Amino acid sequence: MNVKKQFWEGLVTQNPVWVQLLGMCPILAITTTMFNGIGMGLSVMLILTCANVVISLLRRIIPSKVRIACYIVVIASFVTIVDLVVKGFVPALSESLGLFIPLIVVNCIILGRAEGFASKNTVGAAAWDGICQGFGNMVALVAMCIARELLGAGTFGAGLLNGGEGYRILSEDVVALGMILPVGGFLTLGIMIAMFQYFVNRPKKEEAN
Amino acid sequence: MSSQLFSIAVAAILANNLILSQFLGICPFMGVSKKVDTALGMGMAVIFVMGVAATVCYPINLFLEANNLQFMQTVAFILVIASLVQFVEMFLQKAMPSLYEALGVFLPLITTNCAVMGVVLQNAQNKYNFIESITYGLTGGIGFLIAIVLFASLRERLEFAECPKSFEGFPIALVTASLLALVFMGFSGLSI
Numbered sequence: 001m002n003v004k005k006q007f008w009e010g011l012v013t014q015n016p017v018w019v020q021l022l023g024m025c026p027i028l029a030i031t032t033t034m035f036n037g038i039g040m041g042l043s044v045m046l047i048l049t050c051a052n053v054v055i056s057l058l059r060r061i062i063p064s065k066v067r068i069a070c071y072i073v074v075i076a077s078f079v080t081i082v083d084l085v086v087k088g089f090v091p092a093l094s095e096s097l098g099l100f101i102p103l104i105v106v107n108c109i110i111l112g113r114a115e116g117f118a119s120k121n122t123v124g125a126a127a128w129d130g131i132c133q134g135f136g137n138m139v140a141l142v143a144m145c146i147a148r149e150l151l152g153a154g155t156f157g158a159g160l161l162n163g164g165e166g167y168r169i170l171s172e173d174v175v176a177l178g179m180i181l182p183v184g185g186f187l188t189l190g191i192m193i194a195m196f197q198y199f200v201n202r203p204k205k206e207e208a209n
Numbered sequence: 210m211s212s213q214l215f216s217i218a219v220a221a222i223l224a225n226n227l228i229l230s231q232f233l234g235i236c237p238f239m240g241v242s243k244k245v246d247t248a249l250g251m252g253m254a255v256i257f258v259m260g261v262a263a264t265v266c267y268p269i270n271l272f273l274e275a276n277n278l279q280f281m282q283t284v285a286f287i288l289v290i291a292s293l294v295q296f297v298e299m300f301l302q303k304a305m306p307s308l309y310e311a312l313g314v315f316l317p318l319i320t321t322n323c324a325v326m327g328v329v330l331q332n333a334q335n336k337y338n339f340i341e342s343i344t345y346g347l348t349g350g351i352g353f354l355i356a357i358v359l360f361a362s363l364r365e366r367l368e369f370a371e372c373p374k375s376f377e378g379f380p381i382a383l384v385t386a387s388l389l390a391l392v393f394m395g396f397s398g399l400s401i
Contacts, residue, residue: 021379024239025323029232068320072291076284084280099330102283106323108236182230182390190376190383198375 003128010132016109017140018196023109026100027144028185033158037145038138039093043086043101045134047078048110049127052118054078056126059119071114072105079105109137140192147188152179214344217337221348223396227324228356229389230397234324238357239382241315248361252354254312256347258297258319259328262290263346266329267339286329291320324353360389 016022023044030036054074055062062070083101087094094101104110113133118126149155154170178184227233234255241251266286273281298316301309309316319325328349332342363385372381 021239022236024235025232028235069288069291072287072320073284076287080280080283083283099327099334102330103233103323103326105283105287106321106326108321111321178391181394182232183387183394185232186383186387186390190380190387193383194373194375194380197380201375 006125006128007132007135010129010134010136011139012136012200014133015136015140015196016112016133017137018193020109020112021193022112023107023137024189025103026107027141028182028189030097030100031141031144031148031185031188032152032180033096033149034142034145034156035093035158036096037141039086039090040097040100041134041138041141043082044104044107044109044137045131047075047082047104048113048134048137049130050078051075051110051114052126052130053123055114055118056121056123062119067119068111068115071111071119075110075114076105109133144185144188144192147192148179148184151176151188152181152184214341217341217344218348219399221345222352222355223393224399226352226356226393226396227327227349228353229386229393231327233327234322234353237315237318237322237324238353238360238386239379241318242357242361242364242382245358245361245365247315248357249354250312251315251318252350252357254315254319255322255324255353256350258290258294258316259325259350259353260343260347261297262293262325262329263332263342265289265293267332267342270333282330282333286326286333290325290329294320324349356389356393360386363389 010016012019014020017024017027026040026044030040051071051074055071058070058074079102082104083094086097086101113129117129121129146156149158150169152175154168154172154175156167156169176184179188221227225231228235228238237251237255242248266289269285269289270282273279273285294316298309301312301316328346332345337345364382367381367385370381376384
């Protein structure tokens with residue numbers, strides 16, 4: 001079990017969002033305030049870790065022909081648990097994320113890690129993989145949130161810091177409302193992936209020269 | 210009644226397009242939009258499965274609500290969709306081989322398409338009746354088809370366009386999708 005390597009993979013070299021391009025729907029849809037981003041990131045991380053552990057435990061029992069259906073049942077149960085917990089304890093988050101909490105069940109990150117990692121590795125490695133990939137996903141979510149919230153609403157940390165108001169950085173006259181709308185979602189993610197590729201690929205090119 | 214259905218249809222196809230304003234089904238939208246033909250096949254498959262899923266999940270939701278089992282919605286719906294996709298695949302293979310060939314690999318992929326799950330959950334959430342549920346399922350699928358075919362035809366041209374190296378491939382496609390979303394934002398005045 002390679003603790004450091006797995007962490008680095010989850011955060012950078014195999015980042016679920018920027019490199020593997022998985023789980024695009026929540027990334028684009030709910031990243032309008034930091035509160036949403038952190039809430040979604042934590043939910044996905046929790047579900048991913050639990051599902052990975054259970055699937056890794058069952059990996060010798062599940063017949064390979066019906067494995068996808070079995071994975072979906074395991075994932076759906078954890079999603080239901082998280083959905084109910086969020087509704088009960090953080091109703092504000094449940095209201096602003098809406099459909100996207102039950103939709104974690106079809107988030108390809110979770111099924112992808114179940115199929116690609118948890119079904120082939122030991123429980124400990126699978127759990128750590130869930131935490132790392134979940135963390136990488138959360139970092140991407142929060143980065144998107146910070147960019148879109150700043151440009152679209154002019155605030156930082158709305159719903160979370162400063163009593164839920166967030167800190168105002170840009171005045172309301174200069175912000176572009178479009179950044180919070182779907183248009184801004186696609187645009188921000190496109191530019192962010194391009195920047196990521198630029199910074200990750202640049203050192204390699206210098207070595208090649 | 211019919212005006213209600215019409216407003217659901219217009220909203221689902223244009224104003225509240227599943228992909229471009231609700232962000233449902235982005236994975237297939239990005240994944241299978243490199244060619245117009247495949248995009249068309251995917252769109253057709255989605256219309257079909259979405260219509261059938263909306264029809265089948267309606268009585269199931271009634272049953273869950275009658276027994277106070279709403280918390281089972283997520284599990285029940287995803288199982289219904291997954292098995293439905295499997296059944297549709299087997300049925301088409303036997304009954305309509307030509308359609309089956311045309312849809313090819315896209316059928317199994319639909320299980321993880323969050324647009325289908327999203328439509329079913331929205332039907333339950335908005336308490337649509339039977340006819341409204343089917344309408345929303347079918348027109349949501351049509352909206353998906355329009356968006357993915359438009360995007361695929363833009364993307365075919367994009368292959369030959371020059372752009373900065375780090376934008377090549379996925380990032381420039383996302384920026385294009387953003388422009389398409391801007392166009393669809395113009396329809397938002399249409400929602401009744």
